Amino acid sequence: MDSSFKSPVDMLKQWVEQYGDNIYLRQPINGQYVDFSWREVQQKMQQIAGALRHLGLEPGDKVAILSKNCAEWFITDLALMHGGYISVPIYPTANADTIRYVLEHSEAKAIFIGKLDYWADQEAGVGGDLLRMAMPYDTMPAQYQWQTLLKMGQPLVDTPAITEDQIMTLIYTSGSTGKPKGAIQTFASYAWTCKAVVRDLKTGIDDRLLSYLPLAHITERVAIEGSSFYSGSCVAFVESLDSFVADVQRARPTVFFSVPRLWSLFQKNIIDKIGYAKLNLLLKLPIISSIVKKKIHQGLGLNHCNLLGSGSAPIPPSLIAWYHKIGLNICEAWGMTENSAYSIINHPFDARKIGTVGRPIEGCSIKQAESGELLVKSPGLMTGYYKQPEATASSFDEEGYFRTGDLCSIDIDGCVTITGRVKDNFKTAKGKYVAPVPIERKLAQDPHVELICIIGSGLPHPVALVQLSEGAKMQPREEVRSSLKATLDSVNPHLESHETVDAIVVMTDPWDVDNDVLTPTLKIKRHVLESCFSDKVDGLRGGKICWEDEI
Missing domain, CATH: 3.30.300.30 (ANL, C-terminal domain)
Structure with missing residues (x-):
């Protein structure tokens, strides 16, 4: 066992001791931030974990989370870790059938429900006999409300130390070809990957992160939530889609990850405002060019960013090239639920490598099968798929490399280009x-x-x-x-x-x-x-x- 191992709960304790009254989480409500210090997050974590004990849930029980991102999502996640429970996040946009499948397959004993846009359509998937606990937002009916949970039973303060091989979470894949599979991630695989993100991106207590991509997805869970545990960075949330741009501008993030769809939408808004031909002309004029770029960065709220990233789906190289032209360098990354989402990245940004997803990170090794399939091995790999031994066995080769299902080419510098899916x-x-x-x-x-x-x-x-x-x-x-x-x-x-x-x-x-x-x-x-x-x-x-x- 690694004696230097620290779980997210251990890290929380460290930040409370060092910076207890500093703001950790910033939740916008009606356009105003409600702030939570490190100490408050720890207290709420202990209270929620104590309420779960009081309600008869035992360590090892699975507990689902169905909510859009919010401060209470982080607090709930920490409370589940602290109490020895196994979290089962569900996409806040999931339909009733998917919700039902994940709850039944994972054998979840309870569910936290929070910010949801269409909870009335989803409620049928939750079922009536499951213990429901509600975060303090407009959401489906529940037996217990957040404020009640915070006063229920005794705060859980002392618990057995979290061990590396303990299961932390079941993360269900997005199911592009069939039923979602539950990837088993331990505290070891999660902690290793989060620490790798912090090591490579060099984030620290002065950084400001923004959490808006679904926390049910491994990328956000590692790159934003996870990195905040190990870097001490402050995290702000987004109130709604309508307030998105204002929320970004107010959060002034120093690191910003997004998905191709949003980068494309940002591009449209910029071109709509300035006009395609006019923008190209302005970018050719020496002094004007830098003023225009600065204005665009401010308009997006990204003028404080040291790092921009894109992942979760392929982004057209032409889009990255366009952003590079306006002075915003987007590092494309590659990962999967099964390897904790962080394995390969074009970072530091290299414009010559636009179109590739970059090189493997330190500690991750890759190889190419004869079929052209990309195989990956790192300490961030899952231990297997929950209740699916055959699928697990067929996912790894004899050396323990994970078969990603992605076809690739690898250039002379070791940069990887994803060229398709084996099944496509x-x-x-x-x-x-x-x-x-x-x-x-x-x-x-x-x-x-x-x-x-x-x-x-x-x-x-x-x-x-x-x-x-x-x-x-x-x-x-x-x-x-x-x-x-x-x-x-x-x-x-x-x-x-x-x-x-x-x-x-x-x-x-x-x-x-x-x-x-x-x-x-x-x-x-x-x-x-x-x-x-x-x-x-x-x-x-x-x-x-x-x-x-x-x-």
């Missing part, structure tokens, strides 16, 4: 296999494209389904059509004959989590689009560009 490859009607992701990457260089999915299982040739970027939706169809046509005509000649794309179809309805096209981490479910559109697009030929309503 499909067979056309001609019996030839097509790997869609490299083709999607080429077509996605068109600035009008925000999301793209190539389908073609059983079709004569592949067809590309496209969601336009926000800016492109405003442009005349013919302008967008000719740009997409030029892009397709530049890509097709370089493909094998069986890979050439017969058509690009611009979709009418947005792809989102609600209509089941995107996972909660905004990855596209190819099989869903395939089943909806294969018949519809069969028969399109000759590099055609059309809108869904024109078919």
